[in-house]
Amino acid sequence: DGAVLSPQLQRVLERVRSGADFMPGWQASRVLSEELGSGWRDKVASFEETPFAAASIGQVHLAALPDGTAVAMKIQYPGVARSIRSDVANLLALLRLSAALPKGLFADNALRVLQKELEWECDYRREAGCARTFRRLLRDDPFFAVPRVIEELSAARVLSMELGSGVPLDRCRELPQELRDEATRDERAFPLRSQIGSQLLRLCLRELFEFRFMQTDPNWANFIYDAGKHRVTLVDFGASRSFPKEFTDHYIEVMRAAADGDRDKVLQKSRDLKFLTGFETKAFEAAHVDAVMILGEAFASPEPFDFGAQSTARRILELVPGMLRDRLAPPPDPSYSLHRKMAGSFLACAQLRARVRCRSLFDDVYGRYWERR
Known part of the structure; x- marks a missing residue:
């Protein structure tokens, strides 16, 4: 960013x-x-x-x-798979020697999760299974192909x-914002980069709350855009993982509360998710809720959210030092990869300068989530 x-x-x-x-x-x-x-x-x-x-x-x-x-x-x-465990151990030892790690980072936990994810990525049989799963889940999707x-x-x-056809998503920054419907010769134009950004967020929400199975690596190169077909081919499924219902049940309510501006519910659901223990300082709780509310701004208004004009990353980073100083427990394991994917999706939309009706995307997913339960 x-x-x-x-x-x-x-x-x-x-x-x-x-x-x-x-x-x-x-x-x-x-x-x-x-x-x-x-x-x-x-x-x-x-x-x-x-x-x-x-x-x-x-x-x-x-x-x-x-x-x-x-x-x-x-x-x-x-030799890649064999070296990961020792490499992660060496990295942790080096970071400890640097005395630069705040205690609230919980580096041991973060690196343990990282090691597991790297081991997943080295298991190509597992990745093949994940690719087959996504191909089945998205077989009728009009925009994404596997x-x-x-x-x-x-x-x-x-x-x-x-082999998919097209160019990596970062090349879409060079595409014109307007695209005409060549099939119908419709003279009405629609914003191309905003269309792509909207689809990325739609996929992210479907992965978490419909499939409960997500490809968590937001690397631009994993999304191949074909301008002729106006479709994206998804590649590289090594970082795919599932999410338990208990986690998504609480997480969707955190997002709902943030979108609705309900700070008390954000705090309570964050405790239910084990992001908080209930014994944190008031200052830490306030900073945590502030960060969630900043992320929730995209889903708060029915109007298109202008990712190109947002300062989400900078504002959250300003809260990080205090949160790392006062955090009492590591975040739940699924949140590491989830937040990497969500942050990557937000940053992709920012790079595309997309304007997306995030509220309607979330409302649709939220309604269907509880209907299925």
Whole structure:
């Protein structure tokens, strides 16, 4: 977020995100043979030796099936899964030595959750199952699509899926705000970036309160926009997780209370969620409620919320020092990944300068949530 990070740090993070090193060809071939068998090349018509993308734990190659279907084959770097536990332990030891961690951060708990999530991301069989689940859940969605898993080319360290068409979502910042309906030649124009932002928030709310199953990595590269079809293909499901009903029952009421401006209910439901113990200082309780109310502003008004003009991140950051100083208990485990996804969705809307009717999106999800119960 440009309101929080310096331009220099933003450039560094962008390079980290998109510029990981590639495995040498012989090493990638060895992983493929170990996972898929020595005859794996008989299952493809072509395979590009040079990867077209790389990340922290693997790289992606383009291939084609005998029927011509384009496929993205993700190959995990050797030894990644084994190194995670020691790397996280070393990171925690380093942070402790720095004496820079406020006690309210509960770094041990945060890093334990991080370690579990990284282990999930290294389990490509699990990710394949998550992708199949999302493909089923979104099979009738008019905007989002999930590629098919290619079972015969997938294993513990290799995941192959149909290749989606389009560009990563961050490229949508360059698209015009207006788009005409070419199919009907409708001369009325609608705001394209706001359409995309609205769909991102709709998906986020459906994942949490309808599916109770969420892909929690908000990386722009996980959303591939096809302007010709006006659809987004979802990729990378390693960070997917489920949420228990007890958690979502309380969380949806926290959001309802924030949208309605009910500070007392926000406080009570935060205790029900175990965000608070009930023994915090009044100052901490006030800061916590303030932060929730700031997030709830998007859902408070029936009018479109202008994410491009908001200062949500900066205002919440101003509350963080006091909250870290006085927090008595770590937040519930599901909240780490949930808030990463929600914050990422808000920041994506801000980058798109989207104006979204968040209240109507939430009201619809809220009504259907309790109807199903």
